[in-house]
Amino acid sequence: MKLDEKLKGPSINDIAAAAGVSIATVSRVINDSAYVKPEVAIKVREAIDRLGYVKLRSARSSSVSAVPLVGLMLPDIENPFFASLMKGVQSVAVTRGIDIVLADSGDDPAAASERMIHLIERGARAMLVVAPEGFDAPGRGLEVVRPRGGSVPVVYMDRRARAEGINYVGSENYQGAYNAAVYLGSLGHRDILYLAGESGLSTEAERYAGFVDGAATAARADQAGRPERPERPERPEKPAFPGPSRGRLFEQCEFSLEKARSAVAARIAAGIDFSAVFASDDYMAFGALSALREAGLRVPEDVSLVGFDDLPFSAMIGLTTVRQQAFEIGAAALSLAVDLVFGRRSGPQSIVLSTSLIIRGSCAVRERE
Helix, strand or coil: CCHHHHHHCCCHHHHHHHHCCCHHHHHHHHCCCCCCCHHHHHHHHHHHHHHCCCCCCCCCCHHHHCCCEEEEEECCCCCHHHHHHHHHHHHHHHHHCCEEEEEECCCCHHHHHHHHHHHHHCCCCEEEECCCCCCCCCCCCHHHHHHHHCCCCEEEECCCCCCCCCEEEEECHHHHHHHHHHHHHHCCCCCEEEEECCCCCHHHHHHHHHHHHHHHHHHHHHHHCCCCCCCCCCCCCCCCCCCCCCCCCEEECCCCHHHHHHHHHHHHHCCCCCCEEEECCHHHHHHHHHHHHHCCCCCCCCCEEEEEECCHHHHHCCCEEEECCHHHHHHHHHHHHHHHHHCCCCCCCEEEECCEEECCCCCCCCCCC
């Protein structure tokens, strides 16, 4: 290969071949066109990153210069799920020449409001937000930010806003939890301990609603003596937010590993029987696993265990879990924000990415007594 060919780098044709799309599609992605499906755009940008393609921009180009800075506010940057989401945001930012300014709210609604205002005052042209519980309460959140931010687009990620008309990119939480409950039911589990996250978050409301409906579907199928695993149940428009208690097999653990460990240990000590545990995120599943092992119970021989997220460590311990597309959520959210800035799309927009049940080694058939 000649030296000038090495320096030239990959072409649009190379990107198209690597991504399995047309040259026109690659061109639309590079030029921030709205007429590309999010999943296709993500595939193209991954090929761009992998091959090291760099778009040459003229000094007169406004496509990037109009969005030099985007604010990204996360509740916990040490959480692997949010770290994956952040990588997705960055993957798009690199290809579009956008600077990302990160703020950690510590999952505190007051701090989140202050940091959003600070980022907007620094010149952020759009905001990507994973909102803390209570962020939408009166006197907080967008109610405080809007007067300062004017027309700055705000995109909620992962957690929906309680208010109507807010841009959102997230997961099919209801479907994921529904499938997990049906799967446990198909293995013969009826006494399933549910470990819940924070009650005020939409993610928890959707997962709890899906779990309850999935368990009911499994019970009906069991009574009828036939397997029943519908692919897409009807999702309620507005799932009810779980209350502080939902019965003897419900524990509020606030997405905390330690609280989940303590809750499961207390249940075992009290002699409350359950044959399976469904944790509303993988962190709580890790806590449950710790408590079960400390009590001398085996997974899956004695108790089956299912999580939600599919964090990197989950595969190492063989955890059956519901996989979210965290990286893709971040990438789609920034793409949406850019489209909103340029008027290629108008809010409110809602992008919901699919979840999938990843079956590993933490579940087993419950033997009938």
